Amino acid sequence: MAYIILILLIVVIVAVYFFKKKLSLTQNKKINERFFVSLTGLSAVFIIVFIGYLLLHIFLLGKGSLSWEFLTTPPKDGLTGGGIFPAIVGTSLLVMIMSIIGVPIGTITAIYLVEYAKENSIITKSIRFAVNTLAGVPSIVFGLFGLGFFIGVVGKQMDVVEANNRISKMERVFEQQGSPFADDGKATGTEIQQLLEKNDKEYWLKQTEKIKILTEIYGAGNPIPKAGAMKFFKERIQPNWGQPSLIWAALTMALLTLPVVIVSVEEAIKTIPRDLREASLALGATKFMTILRVVLPGALPGILTGTILTIGRGAGEVAPILFTGVAYYLPDLPKAATSQFMHLGYHIYVLATQSTNVDLTKSLQYATTFVLLALTFVLNFTAVMIRSKIRRRVGNNN
Amino acid sequence: MKSNIKISTQELNLFYGAKQALTNITLDILENQVTAFIGPSGCGKSTFIRTLNRMNDLIDGVKITGKVIIDGIDIYDKNIDVVQLRKRIGMVFQKSNPFPKSIYDNVAYGPRVNGITDKNKLDEIVEQSLKRAAIWEETKDRLKSSALGFSGGQQQRVCIARCLAVNPDVILMDEPASALDPISTSKIEELVHELKEHYTIVIVTHNMQQAARISDYTAFFYLGELIEYDKTKKIFTNPSNKKTEEYVTGRFG
Numbered sequence: 001m002a003y004i005i006l007i008l009l010i011v012v013i014v015a016v017y018f019f020k021k022k023l024s025l026t027q028n029k030k031i032n033e034r035f036f037v038s039l040t041g042l043s044a045v046f047i048i049v050f051i052g053y054l055l056l057h058i059f060l061l062g063k064g065s066l067s068w069e070f071l072t073t074p075p076k077d078g079l080t081g082g083g084i085f086p087a088i089v090g091t092s093l094l095v096m097i098m099s100i101i102g103v104p105i106g107t108i109t110a111i112y113l114v115e116y117a118k119e120n121s122i123i124t125k126s127i128r129f130a131v132n133t134l135a136g137v138p139s140i141v142f143g144l145f146g147l148g149f150f151i152g153v154v155g156k157q158m159d160v161v162e163a164n165n166r167i168s169k170m171e172r173v174f175e176q177q178g179s180p181f182a183d184d185g186k187a188t189g190t191e192i193q194q195l196l197e198k199n200d201k202e203y204w205l206k207q208t209e210k211i212k213i214l215t216e217i218y219g220a221g222n223p224i225p226k227a228g229a230m231k232f233f234k235e236r237i238q239p240n241w242g243q244p245s246l247i248w249a250a251l252t253m254a255l256l257t258l259p260v261v262i263v264s265v266e267e268a269i270k271t272i273p274r275d276l277r278e279a280s281l282a283l284g285a286t287k288f289m290t291i292l293r294v295v296l297p298g299a300l301p302g303i304l305t306g307t308i309l310t311i312g313r314g315a316g317e318v319a320p321i322l323f324t325g326v327a328y329y330l331p332d333l334p335k336a337a338t339s340q341f342m343h344l345g346y347h348i349y350v351l352a353t354q355s356t357n358v359d360l361t362k363s364l365q366y367a368t369t370f371v372l373l374a375l376t377f378v379l380n381f382t383a384v385m386i387r388s389k390i391r392r393r394v395g396n397n398n
Numbered sequence: 399m400k401s402n403i404k405i406s407t408q409e410l411n412l413f414y415g416a417k418q419a420l421t422n423i424t425l426d427i428l429e430n431q432v433t434a435f436i437g438p439s440g441c442g443k444s445t446f447i448r449t450l451n452r453m454n455d456l457i458d459g460v461k462i463t464g465k466v467i468i469d470g471i472d473i474y475d476k477n478i479d480v481v482q483l484r485k486r487i488g489m490v491f492q493k494s495n496p497f498p499k500s501i502y503d504n505v506a507y508g509p510r511v512n513g514i515t516d517k518n519k520l521d522e523i524v525e526q527s528l529k530r531a532a533i534w535e536e537t538k539d540r541l542k543s544s545a546l547g548f549s550g551g552q553q554q555r556v557c558i559a560r561c562l563a564v565n566p567d568v569i570l571m572d573e574p575a576s577a578l579d580p581i582s583t584s585k586i587e588e589l590v591h592e593l594k595e596h597y598t599i600v601i602v603t604h605n606m607q608q609a610a611r612i613s614d615y616t617a618f619f620y621l622g623e624l625i626e627y628d629k630t631k632k633i634f635t636n637p638s639n640k641k642t643e644e645y646v647t648g649r650f651g
Contacts, residue, residue, distance in 0.1 A: 118458075275495035279557070282451060283508035283564050284485030293511065294497060 058373070062366030070367060074331035079351060080360040084368050089333050090341030091375065094250055094321065095314045097337075102254030103307050106261025113262070114269045115291055135259035139319040146252030146324035147244075155241035155248065163237045170233060173199045174226055186223035189215030210236055240338055247337035249325030256320050257310040264309060268302020269295055304387040308380055315376045318345040328354070344372040404429040404568060404598045405450060410464035412445060412454065419445050421622045423464075427615075432590060432599045434613035434630065436606060438645070442622040443602045444492075447570050450600065451487040452480050468568070485512065488566035488597075492573040494553035496545035496560070501528075501537050504545050504556055508564035523563050531559035532589050551582025558589065569593065571601040575608065587612050606646055610634050618642045 016039065069083055076082035109127070117124040173179065179195060180187035187195070193211045214232050218224045272295050280290040296303075318326070327340040328350055334341045348368050355361035405427040412420040420442045427433045435443035445454065452473060454460045465472050473483055485508075496504050505524045514520060524541070528534040533555040537548075545556050554574060561569060571590070575583040590599055590612050603609050609616050610630060617627040618639075626633060626642045637643045644650055 273495070275491060275493060276497060278453065278456070278489075279491065279495045279497070279560075280507070280511075281456070282453065282484055282489040282491075283511065283560065284481050285508075285511040286481050289511045293507070298498065 055373070058366050058370050062363055062368070062370045065363040065367035066370065070364075071371070075329065075347075076331075078356045079329065080355065080357045080364075084342075084344065084347060084364075084371060086330055086333055087342040087344045087347040087368070088371065088375065090246075090326075090330075091315055091344045091372070093246060093334060093341065094253065094325075094343065095311050095379065097246065097250035098253040098257065098314045099307055099310055101251060102257050102310060103261055103303065105254070106258050106306065107265050107303055109258075110262045110265035110269060111291060111295075114266055115287070115295070131259050131262055134255070135263075139256055139317055140322070142252050142256045142320040143323045145255075146248055146320060150248040150251055151242055151244060151324065155239075155243065155245075158241040159237075159239050162240060163234070166237060167230065167234050170196075171230065174230070181226045184223075185226050187226075187229075188221060188223055189218070192224065192229060207233075243338075244323065244325040244340055245338040246325055246334050246341050249321040249341070252320045252324045253314050253317065256317065257313050260309045260313060261303075261306040264306035265299060265303050268299035268305070271302070272298045301387050301391045304383055304390065308383040308387070311379045311383065312376055315372065315379065316345060318343065318349060321346070344368060344375065348372065402429045403427070404468065405600075406465075406467045407449075408465040408467070410446075410449065410462065410466060412442075412449060413461045414457075415459045419622050420449070423624050425617060425624060425627050427598065427600060429598050430594055430596075431614040432594050432601060432612055433615045433617065434609035435600070435602045435617050435619060436604075436609050436645070437619035437625075438650070439604075441619040443617075443619045444572055446619065447572055447600055447602050450568070450570055451484050451489055453489065455480065485564050486566050486568065488561035488564060488569045490554070490558050490561055490569065490571045490574045492576055494550055494557050494577070496553050496556050498544065498546055500542045501545050501548075501556060502541040505560050505563050508560060512564060524559075527559040527563040528556075530562050530593070531555045532585065532592070533559055549582070551578045551585060554578060554582070554586060555589065558586075562593075566597065568598045568600065571599065573602050573604060576604055583608070606634075606648075618645060620645070 071083060071088065072085050073083035074086050075084065109131075113124065113127060117127070173195060174181045176182075180191035189211055192214070193208065196207065196211075210233070214224065214229065217232070218228070276294050276298070277290055280294045281287070285293070321343060325340055326343045326346045328346075330340055330342050348365060351361045351365040351368060403426045406425075408424050410420055410423040411418065423446060435447060437443050448454045449462060449466060450468075450473075454462070462474060466474055468483075468487070471478070497507060499507075502524055505527050506520045509520060509523050514523070525534065525538075528537055533552060536552060537556070540547075545553060548556065558569075558574075575586045578586065587608065590601065593599060594614075601609075601613065613630045615628070616630040616633040618625045618633065618637075618641075620641055626637055626639045628638070633642060634646055637646060
């Protein structure tokens with residue numbers, strides 16, 4: 001199939017070349033014109049047919065699984081049944097957090113580059129170099145960076161700080177008046193349990209299992225020394241930030257899409273006529289005021305274009321979130337920024353490669369693909385609607 | 399009646415990079431008078447008017463020497479707050495450049511960025527400014543509609559109203575009517591005549607009849623130099639310099 005298309009393409013190119021030569025010789029402009037109109041029209045039709053075929057193919061293969069239940073329930077039976085609700089929620093959350101973080105940073109950078117930075121200064125050059133490099137880095141590298149930096153450095157440090165807070169809080173609890181440790185520096189497992197529950201219900205209530213282990217180590221009913229208990233808990237503090245999660249995946253994704261935002265906002269800012277800036281400045285507005293009240297409102301459609309492109313990219317990319325937060329199977333929805341999440345793109349990959357029953361998953365896989373396309377389309381469409389509304393309001397057509 | 403000197407420039411030179419655009423301009427502009435700058439394209443008249451509110455600061459590579467003294471203070475002194483200065487020296491541009499906002503928001507822009515938020519106060523300023531710019535009758539029922547929906551001449555008067563709303567002492571007009579039809583032009587000219595009672599007006603114009611009609615004093619610029627500066631009547635009837643005579647009689651330019 002691919003060969004046939006390739007050969008056809010070559011034939012068309014060669015034909016065009018010779019026809020053009022021949023036609024210009026005959027000077028028959030009318031035929032020339034007609035030929036090129038039909039050629040360009042044909043190319044357009046070809047693309048539409050291709051996209052239409054693709055969509056139809058996906059829809060037909062997936063429609064057996066598409067149902068309300070498919071959209072609203074988690075997967076079940078070893079990924080051979082159920083729905084994709086957690087993946088829809090996960091993808092939407094990821095894209096939203098990514099935009100909330102990435103779009104403002106990109107916009108502010110673009111403002112700096114256009115309005116404040118001196119062209120050809122070292123700072124401007126290095127920012128531009130960084131942006132261009134970012135745009136060219138393969139997305140899997142972003143994933144590794146997210147793992148190494150956000151999780152390995154930032155998250156780990158946050159955990160260390162959090163663990164120290166926990167431990168010092170625990171120490172205060174152990175040393176306070178009325179603590180079973182107060183008289184001889186020892187307490188039984190039950191006493192520790194009661195003490196912790198009384199003081200920090202929310203967190204230590206979850207530690208019942210650990211206290212059980214602690215009690216077993218020292219033997220049931222035996223007193224446990226304070227230092228021993230502290231050491232035991234310290235070693236068993238769960239990492240909270242230093243692990244793959246929604247927030248790190250979103251940050252990695254924001255970084256990946258930053259160049260897209262910067263470039264489109266920059267272009268939008270540049271279209272604001274110099275006249276308008278001068279008018280504002282001549283009225284005694286500061287540069288900052290001018291940016292806030294004239295430049296940014298005018299650039300809003302462009303900023304939204306950037307957001308749309310970002311969303312489109314973010315919803316489809318899987319590589320950056322591979323190591324930074326996406327989960328293979330997670331029936332529960334993410335509860336916090338530190339939760340892992342499911343993702344439509346990754347779910348397609350999982351269905352396609354990790355299935356226990358290929359026949360059963362095939363239709364699920366295509367249905368998921370269809371939902372991913374539809375979701376991207378809905379997000380884009382919403383953004384386009386908002387943009388055209390704003391465009392009409394500010395009367396700017398960039 | 400003898401007027402006070404409002405603006406005085408002393409040996410003003412301006413360079414765009416290595417190219418000198420203004421050479422040794424020394425002139426006094428009188429309060430509550432209309433002063434017109436005339437001269438062929440590229441003679442430096444627009445550049446000069448833009449030095450009076452430091453608009454040239456925005457262009458990279460501009461270097462200025464000499465002094466521009468407004469109300470006794472050198473505006474190129476490093477302690478001068480340019481934002482405060484531009485509030486006092488309003489400017490109307492060649493191409494009408496209303497913001498893509500409503501008429502009301504356009505006129506209220508200046509007061510707003512200068513910290514006025516009181517609705518009644520803003521209403522009052524907007525109405526008064528539009529009245530002074532002789533555009534109130536045409537806009538009073540459409541204050542909330544976009545300024546871009548009005549004709550070029552109306553837009554230019556809205557821009558004048560916007561400029562008046564910050565209550566400047568001086569209004570600089572850089573060819574304000576060059577893109578307008580004759581009727582709109584005559585309206586702007588009438589307006590200039592009315593405004594000079596309250597403001598000092600400096601106007602750059604290509605149109606010599608216009609300069610003759612509306613100004614009290616006229617300065618003739620040629621190749622970045624001030625050739626002659628005198629009462630308008632004298633410039634147009636009995637100029638001292640041969641170059642001026644050639645220009646006002648239409649022999650070149």
